[in-house]
Amino acid sequence: MKSILAVVMFVGLSSTALAGGADDPLLYKVMIDKLELGNTSGPNTLVLDADAWVGYDLNKFWFKTDVERVDGNTEEAEVQFLYSRAIAPFWDFQAGWRHDIKPKPTRDYLALGFKGLSPYQFDVDAGLFVGESGQVNARLDVEYEYMLTQKLILSPELEVNLYSRNDAEMGIGSGLSDVELGLRLRYEIRREFAPYIGVNWTRKFGQTADFARADGEDTSDVQFVAGIRVWF
Structure with missing residues (x-):
């Protein structure tokens, strides 16, 4: 896994170094897509969903x-x-490393994916993650932004996870x-805030739902959320 990651990073560094120039400046962006509190009849949650990139027009590095967090304890990271x-145009191929810090035990994956803007302006992030144990996780994130006004935006979102084994x-x-x-539903006081x-x-579905029931957890949940979206 580490050797594959090293090759990917080496290729990326070489390509990025060649891409630099006066007509292709080094750029960066930090996006906190979600920093939100969720409330239900059960425990309160705090969610952080963020990413950052640095690079040139064709080649970038992403984090x-x-x-x-649930009731002050980190459940997933x-x-x-x-x-x-x-x-x-509007599409990137991505490759690298994913590390699951929580829950324990930790897991490492080779990450491959596509990120971009599909027809009809759907923001798509599709990933395939291959673990050291042979576990394969396919993930699809889709988001759409509907502008009610210039500042008021309604955003439906979908995330689906599939796994190859228990x-x-x-x-x-x-x-x-x-x-x-x-x-x-967000209100852009400024585009960046x-x-x-x-x-x-x-x-949760299938055996994942069975595992949750065995641990005394709910298999479905509805939360009302409030948060902020920030980028710079």
Whole structure:
């Protein structure tokens, strides 16, 4: 896994170094897509979904992170380090490393994926993650932005996870594992700063749901959320 990551990073560094120049300046962006509190009849949650990139027009390096805390305890935490190459207008191919910090035990994956803007303006992030144990996780994130006004934006979101095999230690079953649907309404005080409110629904399926029931957890949940979206 580490040797594959080293090759990916070496290729990325070489390509990025060649791409530099006066007509192709070094750029960066940091995006906190979600920093939100969720409330239901159960425990309160705090979610951080953020990423950052640095690079040139065709070649970039990405950092992604996704963290969820429940009643002050970190339940899920994931980071990704990726080399990203533009392969078509509005589309990038990405490759690198994903590390799951929580829940324990930790897991490492080779990450491959495509990120871009599909027809009809859907923002798509599709990933395939191959673990050292042979576990394969396919993930699809889709988001759409509907402008009610120049500042008021309604954003439906979908995330789907599928796994190739059971992992009882992680509470993951093979096949369709979980689906998350969200609807958020944000107001852009400035384009770089927007508070929002919304509702989020999650559902576990198959063996993943069976693992959750065995641990006394719910297999579905609806949360009302409030947060901020910031980028610079």
